[in-house]
Amino acid sequence: MGISNQSSQDDFILLGFSDHPWLETPLFIIFLVAYIFALFGNISIILVSRLDPQLDSPMYFFVSNLSLLDLCYTTSTVPQMLVNLRGPGKSISYGGCVAQLYIFLALGSTECILLAVMAFDRYAAVCKPLHYPIIVSQRRCIHMATGTWISGFANSLVQSTLTMVVPRCGHRVMDHFFCEVPALLKLACADTHVNEAELNVLAALLLLVPLTLILGTYVLIARAVMRIRSAESRWKSFNTCASHLLVVSLFYFPAISMYVQPPSSYSRDRGKITALFYGIVTPTLNPFIYTLRNKDVKAALRRALTKEFWVKTR
Template identity: 85%
Template sequence: MYIPNCGYLKVSPGISPTSADMWINNQSSLHDFILLGFSDRPWLETPFFVIFLVAYIFSLFGNISIILVSCLDPQLDSPMYFFVSNLSFLDLCYTTSTVPEMLVNLRGAEKIISYGGCVAQLYIFLALGSTESILLAIMAFDRYAAICKPLRYPVIMNQRRCIHMAAGTWISGFANSVVQSTLTVVAPRCGQRVLDHFFCEVPALLKLACIDTGVNETELNVLGASLLLVPLTLILGTYVFIAQAVMRIRSAESRWKAFNTCASHLLVVSLFYFTAISMYVQPPSSYSRDRGKVMALFYGIVTPTLNPFIYTLRNKDVKAALRRSLTKEFWIKTR
């Protein structure tokens, strides 16, 4: 690993971030953080740079396409696609908050992020993750209303209520981030600045604290359970009622369409909650650096990249809307 003004430091898997801190020269900013990333396995940096860059490009393309199609195509003017476009916008911001900095660090010798950049990344990344947890539960309720209460669906999910629900998810997510991130930021680190991670995240930052983090761990588990386990429980309960309603549908085509729509949402739910719970509903003292890195890469890059393709490839309405949009664009250009 390269330490500014100090040269290269070889970091083996056995060296902890605390030990690496002793190698940092006083000439570098005391407020910067050193992101180790793959510094202990430098041969992985180039292939992962290519993988992350391709994934980020696909994430941008997929999420922007869904947002544009949902907004411009009148046939997708429904609560379901309103929330899907919200999810795509969220995933777009999610990857942008971390991936560009990761790409810079993977190709550069200096694995540095400024204190301000780290704090901003921490607040934004946690806020977006919290928002997504609640938004997925709202999307499950939308499917419940559409399948179990079809006649009252336009009344239950009217435009005003959808806007209020979407706004509530964003406000709740950012409010949770303010609490968790603030408690993490104010914890004294006693000069420890080497973060054994790819980006600034609560469990990794708490590992740098030089005080008892019992209060932080309790707060993290309580809020993590509230924002992850409670929505997940509501989603699973909702799908019990949805499954019962789907089984009562006589038309095989209608039953398959309902199942297909719900399957896309359930797949997104599984990808998100499995990794998020494994990270945030556990004591940071039991945080494994290698496991934490893998989980972070999964829900920070893989899941937001796959989400738009899960909804697109499994949804005939979205694929038809994309074809209509491309066809219109083609004829406009040929005129």
């Protein structure tokens, strides 16, 4: 396999794509380009949302939170993947693996809840426009965002602990490219059915419950939109929700296929492709989905490239 033996006995070995060595250089280039785009796109969204007065609204407050999440999400895994793809060494320290698992789970859990909060924001904007400033006040936005981050990191603490306490009897070779729950449970040398049941319950709560709330919210939004007489107003209302729905689809369905299943039925190739999708592809595409479909963001980005914008924000 061409994997370096220069690693501590406590380190984990991440096989990644070492069984297909010819793939490593092309994948390194693809991941590097994707990471650069993710950094550029998400940092741009955060900056224009924070600095442009015309984007000072609850919707863009939550969009900037999503961009911060995606920025940290990719940074928690991609740099290590790039290092492992470039050389024969495929190891990650035990502490590094624990940190990667905790941060990745925390950010993923936070995003699950944040997407539901963003759906509530769209519901208030479309269905309760007159009361929208009161329902989604600045103070309430901060409280919802803070609660979302705390819930995500608390859930990750539980899931990470349940995963790492499983005995592995010295098994440390993971057929994956970062430390993730299903891949780590595959190393267990004891019965993991209790752990799997506990983790599936937590995954269902964090994935299926918010998704159900999102879908229910959009049923109410669709009913309200259909009652609007003006076709132009209907299209505008639909367009404000379409970007969010697309992001929800790209994030939730791969994550559900990965986590709401027994890890014993985990397929290594399907797991790798699915993890690549919600770990790299989705965070890279999110800022461009919001930018390309949103006139306000495109206008803000144009203003950000002019001297007039920088003069106004000084």
